[in-house]
Amino acid sequence: MSVPLPPVLVVDDEKNMRLSLQTVLGDEGYAVRAVESAEEGLSLLAHEEFFMVITDARLGGMSGYELLGKIHQQWPDLPPLMITAYATPKLAVEAIKAGALDYLAKPFAPEELLHAVARCAERYRLLRENTALRARAGEVYKLEHIVGDSPAMRELRQLIQTVAPTDTRVLILGASGTGKELVAGALHSLSHRRQAGYVRLNCAAIPETLLESELFGHEKGAFTGALRQKPGRVEEADGGTLFLDEIADMSRPLQAKLLRFLEDGTFTRVGGTQELRVNVRLIAATNRDIVKAIAEDQFREDLFHRLNVVQMRLAPLRERGDDVLLLAAHFLKMFGATMNRNVKAISRTARQKLLAHQWPGNVRELRNVIERALILETTREIQPASLPDFQLEARLHKTIPPSGTTGDETLDEIVANFERDLITRTLAQNHFSLTRSAERLKLSRHALRYRMQRLNIATPADGEEDSAEPAGPPSRDV
Numbered sequence: 001m002s003v004p005l006p007p008v009l010v011v012d013d014e015k016n017m018r019l020s021l022q023t024v025l026g027d028e029g030y031a032v033r034a035v036e037s038a039e040e041g042l043s044l045l046a047h048e049e050f051f052m053v054i055t056d057a058r059l060g061g062m063s064g065y066e067l068l069g070k071i072h073q074q075w076p077d078l079p080p081l082m083i084t085a086y087a088t089p090k091l092a093v094e095a096i097k098a099g100a101l102d103y104l105a106k107p108f109a110p111e112e113l114l115h116a117v118a119r120c121a122e123r124y125r126l127l128r129e130n131t132a133l134r135a136r137a138g139e140v141y142k143l144e145h146i147v148g149d150s151p152a153m154r155e156l157r158q159l160i161q162t163v164a165p166t167d168t169r170v171l172i173l174g175a176s177g178t179g180k181e182l183v184a185g186a187l188h189s190l191s192h193r194r195q196a197g198y199v200r201l202n203c204a205a206i207p208e209t210l211l212e213s214e215l216f217g218h219e220k221g222a223f224t225g226a227l228r229q230k231p232g233r234v235e236e237a238d239g240g241t242l243f244l245d246e247i248a249d250m251s252r253p254l255q256a257k258l259l260r261f262l263e264d265g266t267f268t269r270v271g272g273t274q275e276l277r278v279n280v281r282l283i284a285a286t287n288r289d290i291v292k293a294i295a296e297d298q299f300r301e302d303l304f305h306r307l308n309v310v311q312m313r314l315a316p317l318r319e320r321g322d323d324v325l326l327l328a329a330h331f332l333k334m335f336g337a338t339m340n341r342n343v344k345a346i347s348r349t350a351r352q353k354l355l356a357h358q359w360p361g362n363v364r365e366l367r368n369v370i371e372r373a374l375i376l377e378t379t380r381e382i383q384p385a386s387l388p389d390f391q392l393e394a395r396l397h398k399t400i401p402p403s404g405t406t407g408d409e410t411l412d413e414i415v416a417n418f419e420r421d422l423i424t425r426t427l428a429q430n431h432f433s434l435t436r437s438a439e440r441l442k443l444s445r446h447a448l449r450y451r452m453q454r455l456n457i458a459t460p461a462d463g464e465e466d467s468a469e470p471a472g473p474p475s476r477d478v
Contacts, residue, residue, distance in 0.1 A: 007031035038062035057084035164190035174314030177364030196240030204246035222271025331370035
């Protein structure tokens, strides 16, 4: 996000100094307004926006110290810089007490001035970006926007309400279009950090060579084109929440640096040597099969365990039953209001068509379908003709037969193979805990043991399954 800078206000009763400051700052691309008195400066401040004030200590009429006091009282977020030819430690202390961000003694090198101005410029940008992000987070991401009445969605909303007030890291898993970003935003908006920044970074949308700089920032001259120091997203999110989307697309070298950052919140900008520290809550998400990525050495297992404190798994839309109709009605109401269309319902035959589709694009696909239907519909109810024929979309949904199926098996053999695969995967996901696997499969422990014995699946001896559990609080799957 690039925030344009308003001008610098220069207050100095010496004409040559005003011209000199205008030249130095103008050559660096800063806009400058220069006046000769504090009274003129206060008049401009009342009607125009500035990102900083540079003032001399001694002025005709109101002094620079008095001007600092009035600025601090009326515009507390506006940083002033004081310059003076009468530099003493006592005056420097007085300037800082009066509200000056910095203090320069004449004569000073242009580099000293430009460094102080650059600090104020970056501060202005960060304040404006965080204000915009907070506003967007408060408007868009609310728990009630997570629509659905299926058991998985009710459990998800309950889990969000439980986890949001903590600083626990959350890993959100789910296919593209299932609403991972909406869940992350709801976690932030319900947290005690909601008044601070909510910063999002899509790791798949930024070239690998630039992702580290975007995440951790860079120093001036760190690489070609790095003309100024740039804070990274972790600094923008200080005190708030950082959401890393598509984290499995991050390169392994950068994963190692992120792992170190997660240990104690410290990092170093690209090209820098100073160790910095921030306090952020991290939420990560991916649409990839994270276990497969780890097995293929594309994602660090230690980073997965560091992120996977609480896990939220979003079900694909095809597994959410009548949530399709609830979401369709939600989008119909939303788009109907913005488009000013008088379409109030979805016909029975159109609802049947929506329920029959497999929705490979999940909630995002449904949103687009309803928007399209609302544009095309000419009656008061959405008819099947206004919906796509779904032929192209259906080709995106690949039906994968159970492993081991060759086409020669009986129905009982196919069902047994499917059941064996399902139980084996569930056991692996729950670290071979019979108790948790049975809960996941909605079975009793006794029934699960019976099925495992019938399918020749090795069962852990009593007492062994607890030792297989990882230390610490278990993750939650939705």
